[in-house]
Amino acid sequence: MxxxxxxxxxxxxxxxxSAPTIHKAEQAFYQHLQLHAPALVAKFSPEALREHRLKYLRAQPNLRHHISQWRTDSLRQALIESGYGKQSSEMASAAFAVFIAARQQVLxxxxxxxxxxxxxxxxxxxxxxxxxxxxxxxxxxxxxxxxxxxxxxxxxxxxxxxxxxxxxxxxxxxxxxxxxxxxxxxxxxxxxxxxxxxxxxxxxxxxxxxxxxxxxxxxxxxxxxxxxxxxxxxxxxx
Ligand SMILES: [Mg+2]
The missing domain is CATH 3.40.50.1000 (HAD superfamily/HAD-like)
Known part of the structure; x- marks a missing residue:
């Protein structure tokens, strides 16, 4: 028994x-980048940034189990590629904070x-x-x-x-x-x-x-x- x-x-x-929640979080994330990282936005459309993130994961597959770190690290890499140099880590953390705050706004x-x-x-x-x-x-x-x-x-x-x-x-x-x-x-x-x-x-x-x-x-x-x-x-x- x-x-x-x-x-x-x-x-x-x-x-x-999840779809409407993540869609809104992605929008907030990209809007933050439009304001704070114009050189990145000039180089990466939302789709291109997503593609960059997936490519980053293919190079480091273990990040699949650490999705917050994956998003932050891959954005830092995209910021470096956009010429932000040493500021990139701090900028990536700030953008991730915007994403994760929006990610918690669930219905x-x-x-x-x-x-x-x-x-x-x-x-x-x-x-x-x-x-x-x-x-x-x-x-x-x-x-x-x-x-x-x-x-x-x-x-x-x-x-x-x-x-x-x-x-x-x-x-x-x-x-x-x-x-x-x-x-x-x-x-x-x-x-x-x-x-x-x-x-x-x-x-x-x-x-x-x-x-x-x-x-x-x-x-x-x-x-x-x-x-x-x-x-x-x-x-x-x-
Ligand atoms: Mg599920």
Whole structure:
């Protein structure tokens, strides 16, 4: 017999839509550069700067697990290439601060807050993200026992470390945990690999169809508590 103790949640495209959030943050980032780094803007369009960032990652693939450092370091390199020399480090840090502040301006999906509040009464809630959103800036963080980011652990989902950290914090076995997220590989496959259950969140416009590996799927936050209860009932009888 198994009961569920831990609910771990992905953030982007699970608690809020990532595309509008990141789009606004990218705009704020580039607008800051238009004001403070005209020589860079003359050399790099927003698309060219994005291409430069991807090229930088190809040269240093480990930065994939440190996305804040990746954005800052690659911008510093672009600033150096634009002739800013020694000022480049400081300028890159200032531009990143603008990006990350805008990145935290998320619009929670409808009913997400009330459902999380309800679930927190019966389960340990932990957030697990590969992104650089910081849950501690949001009021809903009150409902979470802990929040782990890939860049802090140096390993991104689907690798086990984030899931194992959540299980350790909650003091439970993998089969006593459900991970809820949108990405088939990072969230669903990753959770299943460590032996947790997985519920697929389908909110993004380009969300993939329900995946056979997921135990349940939802696209309305009000559905989630019943899905968890159904899964618990199934586990008790199996
Ligand atoms: Mg996600």
């Amino acid at each position: 198994s009961t569920i103790k831990l609910l771990s949640f992905d953030l982007d495209d699970t608690l809020w839509l 929670l999906l409808e009913h997400c807050t009330t459902v999380l509040q309800e679930l927190s009464k019966n389960y340990v809630l932990i957030s697990l993200t590969n992104g650089n959103a910081d849950l501690s800036n949001l009021a809903i963080s009150n409902h979470f026992s802990a929040s782990y980011r890939a860049e802090e652990l140096g390993a991104a989902k689907p690798a086990a470390p984030l899931f194992l950290e959540a299980l350790k914090h909650a003091g439970c076995r993998p089969e006593e945990g459900i991970h809820i997220g949108d990405n088939i590989n990072d969230d669903i496959f990753g959770a299943k690999e460590v032996g947790m259950h997985a519920i697929q969140a389908r909110f993004a416009a380009d969300a993939p169809p329900p995946h056979p590996l997921a135990d349940q799927h939802f696209n309305d936050w009000r559905e989630l508590p019943a899905l968890i209860r159904q899964l618990e009932a199934k586990l008790k009888t199996s």
